Amino acid sequence: MTFSVVARDPATGDLGVAVASCILAVGRAVPRARPGVGVVAVQARSPRGLGGVLLAGLAEGTPPADLVRRAAHAAGDDDRQLAVLSAAGEVAADTGPGTFPVSGHLVGDGACVQGNMLASSEVLPAMLDALGRAAGDLPDRLLAALSAGQDAGGDLRGRQSAALLVVGGRPETEEDDGVRVDLRVDDSGDPVAQLRMLRNLQRAYDDRDYDTLAVFAPEGARDLYAALAASRRGDRAAARGALEAMRERPGWSQWLAAMAGDGRLAAVTRLLD
Structure with missing residues (x-):
């Protein structure tokens, strides 16, 4: 009833899992991860608590093969x-x-794809092939595998939810919780496509792509990103217009004053002096 992929990035050590299914909020049920420890996918009729047990076993140093053998x-x-x-x-x-057919799993180098109640036997080979061919970082490669699985038929019952979870290869610290990506689409007619859109939006936030955020961020924040984008371009008129639009909203003048020390907004205000 679900198809998923787990993989490790050999260059960074990051670990990830991506999943799609025709159930509500599959991100709540299937993927589990712990930075510096590992990732797991528990699906079909596996009990909900099994993911935590498997991660605990990894943390204790038990090999994955032994953990799988016991649980299976x-x-x-x-x-x-x-x-x-x-x-x-x-x-x-x-x-x-x-497990409901078509079902199975394919193990690759530092990766595995698995699924059950699939539309065809082509789903899993398509996923593993796409994972190996895809460019980009680990989240992008996981999404490529998920997209390939969906294009090959995916879940026999249809589409509803998807999730992407990526963590670092080192244990979390006080300064870094180790979570690189944690995105979920709980109910959608095309959850894999929606998950890809969320990934692109997160990339825009991470890269401070203000031009993109000025279009795709929540409506209330678009003027802020438009001002930041204009500031980066040195466009005084556009920055002034976006900032003035923000000041006209109730409460925003106080917020802007409170954010005066933020380096990004300082760049905007210098243009308006």
């Missing part, structure tokens, strides 16, 4: 599907014999 052969459970990837890139997966 629990008494009376033949309809589980799971994949486990360690911070070192070791990966193991299992598809129970009672």
Whole structure:
């Protein structure tokens, strides 16, 4: 009823999992991750708490193959599907014999794709091939795999939700929680496409792409990003117009005054002096 991919970036050590399904809020059920430890996907009829147990086992140093073997052969459970990837890139997966067909998994180098109740047997090979061919960083490659799976038919029942979770290869610290990407689409007619849009929006925030944010950020903040974009271009008139539009809104003048020390807004106000 779900298809997913887990992978490690050998260059950065980042670990990620992406998933799509025709259930509500699949991001709540399938993907789990812990920085510096690993990522897991627990799907089909795997119990919700299994993801935490698998991550705890990884943290204790148990190899993924041993964890998967134990979980897959629990008494009376033949309809589980799971994949486990360690911070070192070791990966193991299992598809129970009672899992709804078309189902299965394919293990690659530091990666694995898995799915059940798929529209065709082409879904998983398409995902693994796309993961290997895709350019960009790990979140982009995971999304490429997810998109390829959807294009090959995806979940037999249709589309509803998707999620993308990427963490660092080192344990979290007080300064860095280790979470690189954590995006979810809980209910959508095209959740994979919507997830890609969210990824692009997050990239714009991370890269301070003010021109993009001036168009796609929430409406109330667009004038702010328009002012920042104009400031970066040295466009005094456009920056003034965007800033004046912000000042006309109730409460925004006080907020702008409070943000006077922010380096980005200082660049705007210098243009207006």
